[in-house]
Amino acid sequence: MPKMCPVCNGFTKVNKHCNECNSELIDYGRILDYLDDYSAYEEIEVEKESDTVEYDQRNHLCAHYLTCIECSYSVVYLIQEQ
Ligand SMILES: [Zn+2]
Numbered sequence: 001m002p003k004m005c006p007v008c009n010g011f012t013k014v015n016k017h018c019n020e021c022n023s024e025l026i027d028y029g030r031i032l033d034y035l036d037d038y039s040a041y042e043e044i045e046v047e048k049e050s051d052t053v054e055y056d057q058r059n060h061l062c063a064h065y066l067t068c069i070e071c072s073y074s075v076v077y078l079i080q081e082q
């Protein structure tokens, strides 16, 4: 069985709160999905993320992009694939 991300597959949801204002963070999905879309890629400015994502794939981690709708805080959250 290949490993897969439980969040991408709908088995679980990200339940993280904003470091700044403690609002619930919205999961915008895998960073890899953003890398396919040039305009979105520019918008979130993941300058060094391509290296990170390659590293994550080797380690069976799925990088999700979380953002706070209250204060625009954003963070990359790594999910262990199972
Ligand atoms: Zn995922």
Ligand SMILES: [Zn+2]
Pocket (backbone or CB within 6 Å): 018, 019, 020, 021, 022, 023, 068, 069, 070, 071, 072, 073
């Ligand atoms: Zn916030």
